[in-house]
Amino acid sequence: MNFGVNGYGTDQELLTLREKVWNYSPDLVLLNFYTGNDVINNSRTLTQKMVRMTAMDDSALMKPYFVNKDGDWVINNSFVNMDIYRPQQSWWHQTYLKLQDNLRILQVLKQVKYAFALPHQENERQLLESTQQSKQDPQLVSKPAKLSPLTDPEWQNVWKRSEWLVYNTAADPEWQEAWQLTEGLIRLIHNEAIAKKVNFAVVTVTTALQVNPDPNVRHEQEISGQTDWFYPEKRITALGEREGFSTINLGQSFQSYAEENNVCLHGFKNAFACDGHWNALGHELAGKIVSKTLCQQGLIKNS
Structure with a gap:
């Protein structure tokens, strides 16, 4: 059963677990952890900073x-x-x-x-125009919009000071506090699973930049000596080893698959390539990796 809700942080997922999930007596609780913004969403301080530097309103803070x-x-x-x-x-x-x-x-x-509130609204207009042109000229079908949020300098400036800091290994006090809070929340979920005698595992969900098939896209955003594209996975894995729960990290498998096959696992034909949510191929690959790992670890029965 899927209890995921768009925009929920780990804190709201814990509340959902308490208020709804336990009523169904699950055999396994599988927590999807999105490294892109779950750490930010769990921290009021980081969310406030995100609100100030984007077109978001205070509704992002309207949560426990x-x-x-x-x-x-x-x-x-x-x-x-x-x-x-x-x-x-x-x-x-x-x-x-x-x-x-x-x-x-x-x-x-x-x-x-919301479309007109976003910094890259002009690029979305360009994308719409290019899509309309492609209907008239088949040669333009594969022609992308001029810029995507990943390559738009205005958005890059936002990401570098917000979501992409999750890959920064430097000891920023606000981020370290947010990480400690996040790890504490995951620990609470695991402890409740133990009390209910229910299996528990965490899946770390990839970001578009992390698994872009072109490594140069990532290299351009790296900060020398500070950027580690798998830093979030390493922290969650270390937490799992300390607390005794399984982690399924998709980052390295997704990155290798994308680079070896030169394919996008995020993004859609009617939007920006290699950006945004998982596409069909991304979902398929995630499903195979997660199900195989759960069976191998004996967390679910292989039927």
Whole structure:
């Protein structure tokens, strides 16, 4: 059963585990850990910095956070006092959400709002134009938009100061605190699985930059002596070894496969190549690796 929710951090996944998952008495809890932004999402400090440097509004902070007080993990629900949160609890806003779930026009307007808020909106316009041109001229079908978020200097400047710092081995205090918080949350999930006598494993999900088939794309973003494209996997693996749970790291397998076969495991034909979410090939490869590893480790029965 899939309990994943778009945009959830490890903290919200822990709450979902407590409030929903245990009701179904699972045999295995498989935590998907997205190295791209899960560490940021678990830290109010890093999320605030992300909000300031992008077009995001304060709604990104509208969630519970865990804090460690004298060794005890306590939920910080201060977001309920945010000015942006209180109106959303009104009857008219709840009615609007129900209408939005059922009316396509409202969903389209929401997408338009966010599209025009993003720094690379001009590149999306270029992509749309190139797609329309390709319908008229078959020779332009494979012609990409001028820039993708991975190669757009404006977005690169954002990523270098936010998400890509997850690959930085330098001891930045805010990131170290976020990592310690994240590891503590995973430890809590594992301990609850132990108490329920349920198997537990973590899958580290890849980012587009990490597994781009062209290594030069990564090399251009490296900071000498500080960048390690598998640093998140190494931290999660070390945590698993200390705590006694299995980790399935997809990064190296995905990177090798992408480079050897010169294929994109992220991205789609109607969007930027090698960027964004997994495509069909990425999902297929992940499914094979995860299922094979789970069977080999005896976490599920091989039928």
